[in-house]
Amino acid sequence: MDHLTPDHASSEDPRPRSRRRAATRALEAHRLPTLIAPDVEPEALLRSTLDALSAHIAVLDEAGTIIAVNQAWRAFAHASGYADDNHGVGMNYLAVCEAAAALSKDAARTAEALRDIMAGDRCEFRMEYPCRSPQGPRWFQLRVTRPDQAQTRRIVIAHEDITEVKRTQEELARLSGRLMHLQDEERRAIARELHDTTAQNLLAITLNTTRLHEGLPDVGELARRTLMETLELAEQSLQEVRTLSYLLHPPLLDDIGLTAALSWLARGFSQRSGIQVDISIENSGEPLPRPTATALYRVAQEALSNVHRHSGSKRARLALYRTNDMVQLDVLDSGTGLRSLLKAGNGEVRQIGVGISGMRLRLEQLGGQLDIRSGPSGTHVSARVPIAPVGSEQPL
Ligand SMILES: Nc1ncnc2c1ncn2[C@@H]1O[C@H](COP(=O)(O)OP(=O)(O)O)[C@@H](O)[C@H]1O
Ligand SMILES: [Mg+2]
Structure with a gap:
């Protein structure tokens, strides 16, 4: 006891x-x-633990004043030329962020989050931000947390250098973009080859077979049937090769533009899948730069294929329109919604299979973005790409 x-x-x-x-x-x-063995001196332990961490750490009291900093924080402050002997200890971190808020959006966001955390309205805040440092441009992740301790209210500020992670991400995005571009080029080349050579040869076979059939009236029944079958097979193959070539790269996209290509896609999709597609295109903003048109076409193709393969919906809606400086493509269905997925609390879908991440990547390469909202009454895929504002010159 x-x-x-x-x-x-x-x-x-x-x-x-x-x-x-x-x-x-x-x-x-x-x-x-009990966290600390009875014979360990707490301050020495605290100091060595904080100093061993690579993140730049400051601990604030409940009013936002810095009461402790670690070695990484001191070294960064020193290297960045802050003359203060206390390395910020005694300064009010919130006041520093508020003073910088007018000049920096990141400082304004941090100040707002810190106020919320101090008021107890939230427990954590994370933000990635670029920063000039003595070693050149770097990226940091700021994490502000309020450890859950009943008696002392403390706030921990941790700035972690994530430059290497960012560089790897950028390299990966660059590489994926390059791969996608090569894939598009490859598809375009195969489509052209199929269309210009294989389809032409098949057409010649159908014409020759027809001539044979008509020019040899008294061949026997077997030969006649064989010729008819050959003709049918050749016509069927021609049709398949044409469809394949158009799916690989719709010639309409280069010639008549995105609106026509989307209508063609929707028609063919409806015929193949039995799903009715209502298409609405207002002021599409064409002519669009070719990479933008290609990306939006591919998004529509993938989103419609998802409607067919996953949603169970019998109808879909495809809309294209432009605002002043954006062109937007929406694909909506009234199906089951995405089920087994990582979802943010508000129903927004963040990251998943190859099709969705491919769409996202294509758009990000163009400075655009993909948003997917999904629930039990359907899915709404929305792709946006910035374009030159109305009245300014369009890069083609
Ligand atoms: N419109 C949709 N309705 C219901 N589920 C969908 C829809 N679109 C995508 N999904 C779900 O998201 C997953 C990932 O889609 P995607 O990245 O295109 O990969 P894939 O289609 O190859 O499975 C699908 O497997 C499916 O479970
Ligand atoms: Mg898919």
């Missing part, structure tokens, strides 16, 4: 028994599990 039990307390404590019990319960609730 330890010294907090009511029985022990009752021998000296003059308070009524019920109040003593309540006080004891409160004390027990605040008691933290």
Whole structure:
């Protein structure tokens, strides 16, 4: 039995028994599990632990004043030329962010988040930001947390250098973009080859077979049937090769533009899948730069294929329109919605299979973005790409 039990307390404590019990319960609730062995000196442990971390760390009190910083913080402050001997200890971090807020959006966001955290409205804030440093441009992740300790309200600020991660991400995005571009070029070449050579040869075969059929009236029944079959097969192959070539790279995209290509895609898709597509195109902003038209066409193709393969919806809607400086493509269905996926709390879908990440990547390469909202009554895929504002020159 330890010294907090009511029985022990009752021998000296003059308070009524019920109040003593309540006080004891409160004390027990605040008691933290033992983290440090009895013979370890806490300050030395704290100091060595904080200093061993690579993140630049400052601990704030509940008013936002810096009460401790680690070695990485001190070294960065020193290298960045901050003359303050205390490396910021004693300064109010919130006030520093607020003073910088007018000049920096990142500082304004941090100040806002810090105020929320100090008020107890949120527990954590993360932000990635670029920063000039003595070693050149770098990226950091700022993390502001309020450790969940009942008695002392502290806030921990941690700036972690993520430059290497960012560089790898950029390299990956560059490489993926290049791969996608090569894939498009390859498809274009195969489509052209199929269309210009194989389809032409098949057409010649159908014409020759027809001539044979017509020019040899008294061949036997077997030969006639064989010729007819050959003709049918050749016509069928011609049709297949044409469809394949158009799917690989629709010639309309280069010649007549995105609107016509989307209408063609929707028609063919409806015929193949039995799903009715309502298409609405207002002021498409054409002529669009070729990479933009290609990316939006591919998004429409993938999104429609997803409607067919995954949604169970019998109808879809495809819309294309431009605002002043954006062109937007929407594909909507009234199907089951995305099920087994990583979803943000608000129903927004973040990251998943190859098709969706491919669409996202294509758009990001052009400075655009993909948003997917999904719920039990359907899915809404929305792709946006910035274009030159109305009235300014369009790069083609
Ligand atoms: N319109 C949709 N309706 C329902 N589920 C969808 C829809 N689009 C995508 N999904 C789900 O998201 C997953 C990932 O899609 P995607 O990245 O295109 O990969 P894939 O189509 O190759 O499976 C699908 O497997 C499916 O479960
Ligand atoms: Mg897919």
